[in-house]
Amino acid sequence: xxxxxxKPQEPTELQKAFQNLPFxxxxxxxxxxxxxxxxxxxxxxQQGMKRKELAQKMGVGPSRVTxxxxxxxxxxxxTLIRAAHALGATYHQTVxxxxxxxxxxxxxxxETHQAFMPNIxxxxxxxxxxxxxxxxxxxxxxxxxx
Amino acid sequence: xxxxxxNQKDRANDYLLKLQKDNIEGLRSIFNRLRAVSEHETFENKxxxxxxxxxxxxxxxxxxxxKKEQNADIKKANDLKDQYTLPKSKSLQP
Numbered sequence: 374x375x376x377x378x379x380k381p382q383e384p385t386e387l388q389k390a391f392q393n394l395p396f397x398x399x400x401x402x403x404x405x406x407x408x409x410x411x412x413x414x415x416x417x418x419q420q421g422m423k424r425k426e427l428a429q430k431m432g433v434g435p436s437r438v439t440x441x442x443x444x445x446x447x448x449x450x451x452t453l454i455r456a457a458h459a460l461g462a463t464y465h466q467t468v469x470x471x472x473x474x475x476x477x478x479x480x481x482x483x484e485t486h487q488a489f490m491p492n493i494x495x496x497x498x499x500x501x502x503x504x505x506x507x508x509x510x511x512x513x514x515x516x517x518x519x
Numbered sequence: 520x521x522x523x524x525x526n527q528k529d530r531a532n533d534y535l536l537k538l539q540k541d542n543i544e545g546l547r548s549i550f551n552r553l554r555a556v557s558e559h560e561t562f563e564n565k566x567x568x569x570x571x572x573x574x575x576x577x578x579x580x581x582x583x584x585x586k587k588e589q590n591a592d593i594k595k596a597n598d599l600k601d602q603y604t605l606p607k608s609k610s611l612q613p
Contacts, residue, residue: 385532386536387520387522387532387535387536388520390535390536390539390546391520391546391550394543394546394547394550397547400544400547400548400550400551403547403548403551404551404554404555407551407552407555407564407567408555408558410564410567411555411559411562411563411564414563414564415563417563418563442564442566443566443567443579444566444567
Protein backbone atom coordinates (compact mmCIF):
# COMPACT_ATOMS: atom_id res chain seq x y z
CA UNK A 374 0.00 0.00 0.00
CA UNK A 375 1.42 3.38 -0.97
CA UNK A 376 0.67 6.19 1.41
CA UNK A 377 1.03 9.76 0.24
CA UNK A 378 0.69 12.46 2.85
CA UNK A 379 -0.10 15.94 1.62
CA LYS A 380 -0.32 18.97 3.85
CA PRO A 381 -2.79 21.60 2.69
CA GLN A 382 -1.44 25.14 2.52
CA GLU A 383 -4.66 26.74 3.70
CA PRO A 384 -7.08 25.59 6.43
CA THR A 385 -9.29 22.84 5.10
CA GLU A 386 -13.06 22.99 5.19
CA LEU A 387 -12.98 20.57 8.11
CA GLN A 388 -10.49 22.64 10.09
CA LYS A 389 -12.67 25.68 9.52
CA ALA A 390 -15.70 23.70 10.67
CA PHE A 391 -13.97 22.90 13.98
CA GLN A 392 -12.60 26.43 14.42
CA ASN A 393 -15.98 28.01 13.79
CA LEU A 394 -18.05 25.85 16.11
CA PRO A 395 -20.19 28.31 18.10
CA PHE A 396 -19.82 28.21 21.87
CA UNK A 397 -22.17 25.79 23.57
CA UNK A 398 -22.20 25.45 27.39
CA UNK A 399 -23.33 21.81 27.33
CA UNK A 400 -20.54 20.91 24.95
CA UNK A 401 -17.96 22.78 27.05
CA UNK A 402 -19.23 20.91 30.13
CA UNK A 403 -18.74 17.63 28.27
CA UNK A 404 -15.15 18.59 27.44
CA UNK A 405 -14.39 19.70 31.01
CA UNK A 406 -15.91 16.41 32.22
CA UNK A 407 -13.57 14.42 29.97
CA UNK A 408 -10.60 16.37 31.31
CA UNK A 409 -11.68 15.83 34.92
CA UNK A 410 -12.25 12.09 34.42
CA UNK A 411 -8.78 11.78 32.90
CA UNK A 412 -7.20 13.38 35.97
CA UNK A 413 -9.15 11.07 38.27
CA UNK A 414 -8.23 7.97 36.23
CA UNK A 415 -4.55 8.91 36.31
CA UNK A 416 -4.59 9.29 40.08
CA UNK A 417 -6.51 6.00 40.42
CA UNK A 418 -3.86 4.27 38.32
CA GLN A 419 -1.00 5.82 40.32
CA GLN A 420 -2.57 4.67 43.58
CA GLY A 421 -3.81 1.30 42.29
CA MET A 422 -7.32 2.23 43.33
CA LYS A 423 -10.26 0.39 41.78
CA ARG A 424 -13.66 1.87 41.06
CA LYS A 425 -15.27 0.00 43.95
CA GLU A 426 -12.81 1.45 46.44
CA LEU A 427 -13.24 4.94 44.99
CA ALA A 428 -17.00 4.59 45.36
CA GLN A 429 -16.61 3.56 49.01
CA LYS A 430 -14.31 6.48 49.75
CA MET A 431 -16.64 8.88 47.96
CA GLY A 432 -19.58 7.49 49.92
CA VAL A 433 -21.56 6.65 46.78
CA GLY A 434 -22.59 3.47 44.98
CA PRO A 435 -20.32 1.90 42.31
CA SER A 436 -22.87 2.74 39.61
CA ARG A 437 -22.47 6.44 40.40
CA VAL A 438 -18.72 6.14 39.91
CA THR A 439 -19.19 4.29 36.62
CA UNK A 440 -21.62 6.98 35.46
CA UNK A 441 -19.08 9.62 36.45
CA UNK A 442 -16.19 7.93 34.68
CA UNK A 443 -18.03 7.27 31.43
CA UNK A 444 -19.30 10.82 31.34
CA UNK A 445 -22.97 9.85 31.28
CA UNK A 446 -23.87 12.12 34.16
CA UNK A 447 -23.59 15.86 34.57
CA UNK A 448 -21.20 16.41 37.47
CA UNK A 449 -22.27 18.23 40.57
CA UNK A 450 -19.56 20.34 42.15
CA UNK A 451 -19.84 18.24 45.30
CA THR A 452 -19.18 15.06 43.28
CA LEU A 453 -15.98 16.54 41.86
CA ILE A 454 -14.81 17.49 45.34
CA ARG A 455 -15.70 14.07 46.75
CA ALA A 456 -13.83 12.28 43.96
CA ALA A 457 -10.69 14.37 44.41
CA HIS A 458 -10.83 14.01 48.20
CA ALA A 459 -11.26 10.22 47.94
CA LEU A 460 -7.91 10.15 46.15
CA GLY A 461 -6.23 12.36 48.76
CA ALA A 462 -6.24 15.23 46.26
CA THR A 463 -7.86 18.64 46.29
CA TYR A 464 -10.24 20.08 43.74
CA HIS A 465 -9.53 23.50 42.26
CA GLN A 466 -11.30 25.60 39.72
CA THR A 467 -10.90 29.04 38.26
CA VAL A 468 -12.48 31.47 35.84
CA UNK A 469 -10.16 32.68 33.15
CA UNK A 470 -10.60 36.40 32.34
CA UNK A 471 -11.27 37.52 28.75
CA UNK A 472 -8.29 37.45 26.35
CA UNK A 473 -6.28 35.37 28.85
CA UNK A 474 -5.12 31.77 28.72
CA UNK A 475 -4.98 29.60 31.81
CA UNK A 476 -2.70 26.70 32.70
CA UNK A 477 -2.36 24.84 35.97
CA UNK A 478 0.96 23.90 37.50
CA UNK A 479 1.50 21.48 40.36
CA UNK A 480 4.41 21.92 42.74
CA UNK A 481 5.56 20.77 46.17
CA UNK A 482 5.78 23.64 48.59
CA UNK A 483 8.69 21.99 50.40
CA GLU A 484 10.73 21.82 47.20
CA THR A 485 10.00 25.25 45.79
CA HIS A 486 11.55 28.55 46.80
CA GLN A 487 8.99 31.18 47.70
CA ALA A 488 10.21 33.45 44.90
CA PHE A 489 9.25 30.83 42.32
CA MET A 490 5.86 29.89 43.69
CA PRO A 491 2.93 30.66 41.41
CA ASN A 492 1.20 33.45 43.25
CA ILE A 493 -0.37 35.54 40.54
CA UNK A 494 -3.58 36.19 42.42
CA UNK A 495 -1.80 38.08 45.17
CA UNK A 496 -0.12 40.52 42.75
CA UNK A 497 -1.66 43.93 43.31
CA UNK A 498 -2.04 46.68 40.80
CA UNK A 499 0.57 49.35 41.42
CA UNK A 500 -0.05 53.03 41.00
CA UNK A 501 2.94 53.19 38.67
CA UNK A 502 2.69 50.19 36.39
CA UNK A 503 5.58 49.44 34.08
CA UNK A 504 4.54 50.10 30.49
CA UNK A 505 6.42 48.32 27.74
CA UNK A 506 6.59 50.24 24.50
CA UNK A 507 7.99 49.41 21.11
CA UNK A 508 10.81 51.89 20.72
CA UNK A 509 13.91 51.99 18.57
CA UNK A 510 16.59 49.60 19.83
CA UNK A 511 19.05 51.18 22.24
CA UNK A 512 22.38 52.29 20.76
CA UNK A 513 25.85 52.76 22.27
CA UNK A 514 25.16 56.51 22.34
CA UNK A 515 22.18 55.90 24.61
CA UNK A 516 24.40 53.95 26.96
CA UNK A 517 26.98 56.74 27.02
CA UNK A 518 24.31 59.34 27.70
CA UNK A 519 23.04 57.28 30.62
CA UNK B 520 -6.39 17.69 12.79
CA UNK B 521 -6.07 15.62 9.66
CA UNK B 522 -8.11 12.74 8.29
CA UNK B 523 -6.80 9.72 6.43
CA UNK B 524 -8.07 9.22 2.91
CA UNK B 525 -7.97 5.93 1.03
CA ASN B 526 -8.31 5.29 -2.70
CA GLN B 527 -9.03 8.93 -3.51
CA LYS B 528 -11.83 8.96 -0.95
CA ASP B 529 -11.70 10.69 2.40
CA ARG B 530 -14.66 9.13 4.16
CA ALA B 531 -13.81 10.55 7.59
CA ASN B 532 -13.58 14.07 6.20
CA ASP B 533 -16.87 13.64 4.31
CA TYR B 534 -18.58 12.20 7.38
CA LEU B 535 -17.47 15.06 9.64
CA LEU B 536 -18.52 17.71 7.12
CA LYS B 537 -21.90 16.00 6.81
CA LEU B 538 -22.21 16.07 10.59
CA GLN B 539 -21.63 19.81 10.51
CA LYS B 540 -24.81 20.17 8.43
CA ASP B 541 -26.95 17.39 9.92
CA ASN B 542 -25.86 17.00 13.53
CA ILE B 543 -23.80 19.83 14.99
CA GLU B 544 -24.04 18.26 18.47
CA GLY B 545 -22.40 15.11 17.13
CA LEU B 546 -19.59 17.15 15.59
CA ARG B 547 -19.12 18.95 18.89
CA SER B 548 -18.87 15.65 20.76
CA ILE B 549 -16.19 14.37 18.39
CA PHE B 550 -14.35 17.69 18.61
CA ASN B 551 -14.41 17.52 22.42
CA ARG B 552 -12.98 14.00 22.41
CA LEU B 553 -10.19 14.93 20.00
CA ARG B 554 -9.45 18.08 21.99
CA ALA B 555 -9.26 16.17 25.28
CA VAL B 556 -6.94 13.53 23.79
CA SER B 557 -4.67 16.14 22.22
CA GLU B 558 -4.08 17.76 25.60
CA HIS B 559 -2.64 14.63 27.21
CA GLU B 560 0.51 12.67 26.42
CA THR B 561 -1.14 9.45 27.52
CA PHE B 562 -4.80 8.78 27.97
CA GLU B 563 -6.33 6.51 30.60
CA ASN B 564 -9.99 6.85 29.73
CA LYS B 565 -10.70 3.37 28.36
CA UNK B 566 -14.44 3.84 28.83
CA UNK B 567 -14.74 6.70 26.37
CA UNK B 568 -11.87 5.63 24.12
CA UNK B 569 -11.95 1.90 23.37
CA UNK B 570 -8.98 0.33 21.60
CA UNK B 571 -10.35 -1.54 18.60
CA UNK B 572 -6.99 -2.78 17.36
CA UNK B 573 -4.04 -1.67 15.28
CA UNK B 574 -3.65 1.63 17.09
CA UNK B 575 -7.22 2.65 16.34
CA UNK B 576 -9.52 3.94 19.05
CA UNK B 577 -13.27 4.24 18.92
CA UNK B 578 -14.75 7.16 20.84
CA UNK B 579 -17.76 5.99 22.81
CA UNK B 580 -20.63 8.17 23.91
CA UNK B 581 -22.01 11.42 22.65
CA UNK B 582 -25.55 12.21 21.67
CA UNK B 583 -27.13 9.69 19.34
CA UNK B 584 -30.38 9.12 17.52
CA UNK B 585 -32.57 6.12 18.20
CA LYS B 586 -31.23 2.61 18.77
CA LYS B 587 -31.78 1.55 15.15
CA GLU B 588 -29.83 4.53 13.82
CA GLN B 589 -27.14 3.95 16.40
CA ASN B 590 -26.66 0.29 15.43
CA ALA B 591 -26.59 1.22 11.74
CA ASP B 592 -23.92 3.85 12.46
CA ILE B 593 -21.85 1.39 14.50
CA LYS B 594 -21.98 -1.15 11.65
CA LYS B 595 -21.04 1.53 9.14
CA ALA B 596 -18.13 2.64 11.33
CA ASN B 597 -16.89 -0.94 11.69
CA ASP B 598 -17.06 -1.44 7.92
CA LEU B 599 -15.09 1.76 7.41
CA LYS B 600 -12.53 0.69 10.00
CA ASP B 601 -12.06 -2.62 8.15
CA GLN B 602 -11.56 -0.76 4.88
CA TYR B 603 -8.60 1.00 6.45
CA THR B 604 -7.11 -1.79 8.52
CA LEU B 605 -7.37 -4.77 6.14
CA PRO B 606 -5.13 -3.32 3.38
CA LYS B 607 -2.69 -2.22 6.07
CA SER B 608 -2.50 -5.65 7.71
CA LYS B 609 -2.09 -7.32 4.27
CA SER B 610 0.73 -4.96 3.36
CA LEU B 611 2.54 -5.89 6.58
CA GLN B 612 2.41 -9.64 5.85
CA PRO B 613 5.74 -11.12 4.68
